[in-house]
Amino acid sequence: MKARMIVDKSFRIAQVDKRIYGSFIEHLGRAVYGGIYEPGHETADAGGFRSDVKELIKELNVPIIRYPGGNFVSGYNWEDGVGPVTERPKRLELAWRTLEPNEVGTNEFISWAKEVGSEVMMAVNLGTRGIDAARNLLEYTNHPGGTYWSDLRRSHGYEQPHKIKTWCLGNEMDGPWQIGHKTSAEYGRLALETAKAMRLVDPAIELVSCGSSSTGMPTFPEWEAATLDHTYEAVDYISLHQYYGNRDNDTANYLALTLDMDHFIHTVKSTCDYIKAKKRSKKTMYLSFDEWNVWYHSNDADRQIDPWSVAPPQLEDVYNFEDAILVGSMLITFLRHADRVKMACLAQLVNVIAPIMTENGGRAWKQTIFYPYLHVSKYGRGVSLLPIVDSPKYDSKDFTDVPYLDSAVVHNEADEEITIFAVNRHLEEALDLECDVRSFEGYRLIEHIVMEHDDLKAVNTASEETVKPHNRGEAKLDSGHVTARLAKASWNVIRLKKA
Numbered sequence: 001m002k003a004r005m006i007v008d009k010s011f012r013i014a015q016v017d018k019r020i021y022g023s024f025i026e027h028l029g030r031a032v033y034g035g036i037y038e039p040g041h042e043t044a045d046a047g048g049f050r051s052d053v054k055e056l057i058k059e060l061n062v063p064i065i066r067y068p069g070g071n072f073v074s075g076y077n078w079e080d081g082v083g084p085v086t087e088r089p090k091r092l093e094l095a096w097r098t099l100e101p102n103e104v105g106t107n108e109f110i111s112w113a114k115e116v117g118s119e120v121m122m123a124v125n126l127g128t129r130g131i132d133a134a135r136n137l138l139e140y141t142n143h144p145g146g147t148y149w150s151d152l153r154r155s156h157g158y159e160q161p162h163k164i165k166t167w168c169l170g171n172e173m174d175g176p177w178q179i180g181h182k183t184s185a186e187y188g189r190l191a192l193e194t195a196k197a198m199r200l201v202d203p204a205i206e207l208v209s210c211g212s213s214s215t216g217m218p219t220f221p222e223w224e225a226a227t228l229d230h231t232y233e234a235v236d237y238i239s240l241h242q243y244y245g246n247r248d249n250d251t252a253n254y255l256a257l258t259l260d261m262d263h264f265i266h267t268v269k270s271t272c273d274y275i276k277a278k279k280r281s282k283k284t285m286y287l288s289f290d291e292w293n294v295w296y297h298s299n300d301a302d303r304q305i306d307p308w309s310v311a312p313p314q315l316e317d318v319y320n321f322e323d324a325i326l327v328g329s330m331l332i333t334f335l336r337h338a339d340r341v342k343m344a345c346l347a348q349l350v351n352v353i354a355p356i357m358t359e360n361g362g363r364a365w366k367q368t369i370f371y372p373y374l375h376v377s378k379y380g381r382g383v384s385l386l387p388i389v390d391s392p393k394y395d396s397k398d399f400t401d402v403p404y405l406d407s408a409v410v411h412n413e414a415d416e417e418i419t420i421f422a423v424n425r426h427l428e429e430a431l432d433l434e435c436d437v438r439s440f441e442g443y444r445l446i447e448h449i450v451m452e453h454d455d456l457k458a459v460n461t462a463s464e465e466t467v468k469p470h471n472r473g474e475a476k477l478d479s480g481h482v483t484a485r486l487a488k489a490s491w492n493v494i495r496l497k498k499a
């Protein structure tokens with residue numbers, strides 16, 4: 001099987017906003033307690049945060065981390081998580097039915113995020129709370145001083161304002177499971193009024209309005225149209241969330257799910273542009289895909305967990321090799337929409353549907369999906385180029401004309417590097433790729449990284465990393481043409497650099 005591609009330096013989609021390599025930490029399961037924070041762990045720092053986990057996050061170079069939820073935020077009183085730790089209340093956490101000790105809160109998280117090199121994307125509670133709690137939190141984090149809330153922050157030991165730039169106006173407010181779930185009219189009005197008040201506190205912030213929780217929601221995409229009718233001029237982004245799973249064990253169909261994701265992005269873009277036209281607006285709405293991943297392996301186990309314990313092992317999906325391929329394809333999809341998708345958060349980062357896992361009191365280790373995320377975060381910075389792809393195709397249960405080759409290309413102008421990210425979706429055959437890169441003169445091949453495995457269901461564990469990349473791929477660059485054999489069911493990263 002053969003596939004062809006043309007990559008030209010003038011086929012620019014857009015500069016990649018590095019925040020598409022963001023992630024997410026929610027007060028859920030062992031993400032915070034037992035994940036990033038475990039006082040008493042042999043690697044814990046003075047504040048109780050695990051250094052082994054910090055190192056893995058630094059390796060991923062995560063530019064922005066969403067916090068503190070998720071469904072959690074819709075029942076959260078942020079005031080519970082600031083001030084002397086010994087005086088903080090322990091609460092029933094209703095979204096995930098656990099106990100929240102509030103040992104980690106806003107200030108600890110922001111300081112930790114700084115240490116791992118990330119900005120914070122902060123969400124406010126528009127479920128049980130509203131304008132007042134949101135504007136007070138913003139005054140607490142961002143106002144320099146001389147007011148009740150900013151002086152309270154200073155009295156808690158944080159003299160300088162945190163200057164949090166990006167704020168989510170609630171979480172998944174279209175979902176009936178959400179505490180304080182709202183109709184589109186209720187949410188649209190509340191989000192607009194909260195946005196107005198927050199911008200009065202700090203005009204430098206950026207705001208994300210809640211879009212649909214998935215393409216499967218019965219209110220999608222009317223929710224987007226109806227809420228943006230209220231919020232269009234007051235916000236900068238609308239959110240998208242999507243999780244996939246291979247529940248029927250149909251891998252050909254599973255690996256085609258990025259066609260659904262692509263369609264999702266197109267639909268949200270079009271809906272935003274419809275409201276833009278309706279309002280005769282000059283402003284373009286950008287997309288924040290602030291929850292995305294594979295999530296299904298842990299569903300049954302989660303139903304067995306008894307309520308009201310601190311940090312139970314919830315949503316601990318163990319990812320296999322085929323999940324890593326789909327995650328790579330999802331990242332490719334963001335790159336091809338770099339003109340509109342400006343932020344995206346792999347949900348989540350540690351233990352909870354995560355690339356990084358920990359043992360309580362023990363090791364930290366890398367799941368299979370760690371690697372495509374690492375590669376794209378590392379090599380996917382620059383200008384996203386539109387590859388012209390001619391690939392054989394297949395039909396699956398839910399999709400027709402699925403190209404076996406899925407690809408995105410990034411040109412890092414500063415470092416004079418080009419990276420081709422490519423998935424071969426064929427489960428039995430290798431794909432011979434020929435890629436015309438003649439517009440890039442004087443380049444040489446640096447390496448061809450490959451993730452391949454005979455067993456699509458192979459997983460990593462704390463003691464054995466069976467699924468990991470190697471750089472023995474045999475791509476060649478000759479007379480402006482890259483040729484490479486892409487192994488069956490594989491993730492590939494082909495790197496070129498000006499000689």
Ligand code: AHR
Nearest residue numbers: 026070071072171172347
């Ligand atoms: O990431 C896990 C959960 O998925 C989040 O809390 C929620 O927003 C979504 O439904």
